[in-house]
Amino acid sequence: MADESDTLCRAQISTTPLGINPLSGDSHVTTAHRRSLRRLSWLAIATALLSACASPSTSPTWQAPEAASGLQRKPGWTLERQAVAAANPLATQAGADILRAGGSAVDAAVAVQMVLTLVEPQSSGIGGGAFLLHHDGKTVLAYDGRETAPAKASPAMFLDEQGKPLPFNTAVTSGRSVGVPGAMAMLKLAHQRHGRLPWARLFEPAIALADNGFPVSPRLHTLLAADEALRQDPVARAYFYRADGSPYPVGHRLRNPELAEVLRNIAAIGPLALQEGPVANAIVAATKRAPLPGELSADDLRRYTPKVREALCHPHQAAGRELRVCGFPPPSSGALAIGQILGLVARTPQATAPLVDGLPSPEWLHRYAEASRLAFADRALYVADPDFVPAPAGDWHSLLDPAYLDERARLIGPQRAPDAPAGQPGGAKVALGAMPKQPEYGTSHISIVDAHGNALAMTTTIEAGFGSRRMVSTNPARPGGFLLNNELTDFSFTPTDAQGRPIANRVEPGKRPRSSMSPTLVFDAKSGDVLMSAGSPGGAFIIHYTAKTLHGALQWGLTPQAAVDLPNFGSLGGPVQLEKGRFPPATVQALQARGHTVQEVELTSGAQALLRRDGRWLGGADPRREGIVAGD
Template identity: 50%
Template sequence: MRRGVEKGLRSLTLAALTCWSVTAHAQQAADAVAPEAESDLSVLWPNASEDILASLRAKANGLPVEAQDWMIAAANPLAVQAGAKILQNGGTAADAIVAVQAVLGLVEPQSSGLGGGAFLLWYDAKTGKLTTLDGRETAPLALTPRLFQTDAGEPLKFFDAVVGGLSVGTPGTPALLAEAQRRWGKRPWVGLFGDAIRLAEDGFPVSPRLASLVARDHDRLARFEETAAYFLPAGAPLEAGQVLRNPAYAETLRTISDQGVGVFYSGDIAADIATSVQTAPGNPGKLAPLDLAIYRVVERDPVCVSYRGHDVCGMGPPSSGGLAVGQILGLLRHSDLSGLGPESPESWRLIGDASRLAFADRGRYVADNDFLPVPVKGMLDDGYLIDRNKLLGGDDALPEVAPGTPAFDHALNWADDDAIEFPSTSHISIVDGYGNALSMTTTIENAFGSRLMVRGFLLNNELTDFSFRTHRDGRPIANAVAPGKRPRSSMAPTIVLKDGKPVLVIGSPGGSRIIGYVAQAIIAHLDWGMDVQQAVAMRHLVNRFGTYDVEDGITASLTTSLEQMGYDVKLGTLNSGLHAIAIGTNLQGGADPRREGIALGR
């Protein structure tokens, strides 16, 4: 039984327990809807460059890719190759990210693209400054708080809300790319889209992952004419290896390349986006040309926590990623994880319950802090984390978990959130030849987003990251939808610094599991001495709400020990997409073997 844990530290009201269990059940049920399959790209690359083949071999053999000058790790070899060309020709990471995202939107359209949003961290080698940019989607001005509720005031079923125009927020990715490149780029904007335009016009091989997801989502993709024509030609799903062309996307990129990103947010492109949303058959939405015209990228303060002599820095609200990763590490920094090791059940008890405590705070307090105060400093305060750390003092699973009470500067009476996040996202890590480092996580939310396609790209369903409810038991929910508001996210692009300089650039897709994936990889690297490829490839154990999600391949003895500690254990596929770069005497890149990405450097 638990030792040294006072009852008062873990007491909960019955109402709080009920709210938390509802949230956990909803998210974990959603996780089973759209898992993403592992992929083997080797069959698609018989004529690939030696660099790409060498990177694929390194990943297959569990080895990091090494380089001296620059490095890039992202979710598809064609996208990595496009970014590598920019870096090789003197571009910065801010130049390369434009090329990478443009290609990802073509070859991995189910995960990210022009119709989505992103968060970006930038370390500037010249100034030593860390900057974070928020390119999250915004809610249309015309919506009401009951956007995702029935006439009776009950939440819609998830896919009733997702598929169509109702779920579409104002895209932020194009504006984010332009802002980063304006601030930190060296190459002409017009020259950053060449590979994406060529591939869209000439064609690219459909990857196994894209083909499998199209087949799985056949019925929803078939609902809209333009979407169906692209992904289901002649009514049949795309097949792996099939050459796919997207001339409409090429034309959109050429227009943005020639005229600048402003053309995306006004004129014909913006009008077409709004029309598609507002006239979506069966599920029209509210997005209007004005919403696009007023969209702005926001610079926000980084969220940083000290851990093992390092500063682990991430994105603050409206993302919960930096805060939750920071809380997990802050709760664990006084535990001897290094001595325990990765095979110890005690390591995973500590990590799992630290994660549960972080998720409890996340569910109650984190939302768009342009609309309401978020206790960022209070949640990462040393004294608060020490108090919360006392809950980890036993020897078995916490029987109950509730939000804490971090320091706040106003009255506090929030209800717990019940928003659901799906794992269709992408992450890009880049270190350039000038010493700059970039970490960007990018998404359209659910696989294929809203399933609406405009001018060759898919529109997001990001509004479903808001809570479908506005209140619970008479208390407001922080992450409730509101006009102009940005939905809460779990994206956790991260840069780890040592003595003010970057030593690790990392992030992952994975819905709300992103937080666990990133925290685990950082622990694997800093505590357990794994290189970046080992850290991103190690089997996952993720605990958000009490049930331990354990990846297939974990030893039976470890899962048995977790069950004996009191955890429910759920075995299955946990498809992260971690991409990481370690910076030391050289650069080492790691790409998650569960997905199609590679690391490439010189």
């Protein structure tokens, strides 16, 4: 017999996924909205939501990969012309609708992000930031919408009165954690350059959903139930929880009229709606009502400017094919770390080792872990906002130089090395201290290709689950709003190391915190054709989730769905972490025999991937989350 949550979820799906009749005469649904909603694929959404409602197995014992615990089986998708892969079915379908209306990949990304702000508030939204990697058929550009530190921020802002780092969770839920949101300004800039449909058209799906409601998903319900800090914010509590403090059940139709109004204003006048006026004032007020109020000001919001950077591209060979892998440059560490890891593994005897019974072999995992430790050592020492910290040897490519990778690869042996020190690319003299480890979470990823020859990978975030737990509202009588990021906790809490050397990723006014977000585009090196778009949420493990997906599809020849499905693994410099319940005991024992400490933990990636193969686009959506792929 189905439990209450399952019954509610299926009851909601049995009407329409949006909880409304798109052909009805509801006065608050415009004619334009009805035209938009008619084009949505109700069957695809309903199928995905039913899959999301299924109860996953929780057995911790070893099982074959195809029956492993915690996964929602997904079919993989094949599209001819255009495709969207995103973390929620409603967001994916909104993007596909925009593509079918003649929109570009950027147009679709704007629509997807607006819907994700509503239906996946724990991960991303207009109160956060994003990195967008875009290819227009000729050029790859990196659009930087990363949040910035307020003008009054200081290197010691995350230290207590005794000069010690604040407890991480204390910092996250404080007003000090909130950076200047940058996602909307960046998307507007990208739309000005690459959009095809009117800006306002892109907001119609999210506004209709916010006005009319969407069904609370199993993942959102579970996360709301587990989060005590979110309940402490009065605006968030009034929106997400019932009077007794319990979250609304799965399938409950959740409306957000406050967000609908904000989105109408952004649709009308652009990001200025967030940077000046009532919403800007409400953003500042939300940071002041938090414990340990922050320094964010109205001037910080007005002065925010997105940046356009040169993509970080490097050659890579997989399965005998010459490729060009492009990722996001600093302040992201993702492209550098992924390039180093895959480049170092390619220089080991296990470079082309195949899967064994559908899994990476222990020897391959050992080499991958050692490569990871070396890459993360360089990451901790060198990578930060390039407007504040210069690249080693004056060029970030120095960390990917073949001669440097040859030198680093010689440190990888048959056993775990006692140390994994940072290197000196180009003979760089080190005057910085390494950043201490601290948690990273959150985020969502979107991959899109359109019929006009454009492709993008966009990773978007409010950092932790539900960000700073500060919800912005301009009208207490109107339920809802949007959540603010806690992106500044991606900075190092300590500004110097034990020797007094400055840490590259220390807090400074106007600085962008270092990120692990890894939106990635892969090209055929000879033809220049786009082959793949990929990325994932998951804090620092984003790097491993994305690297696994790339290696699985490009080296092991898997479909993107099969590559995403593979069990997760990696190291952040210390123990080897393996996805719980996904590897046999023999693999754990073999790694331990090579000197590794092994931890079996939940590694809940949320990867999305699109791969061009035999003239078609193959799609993959992470079975650990609720996303789907849609297109034509």
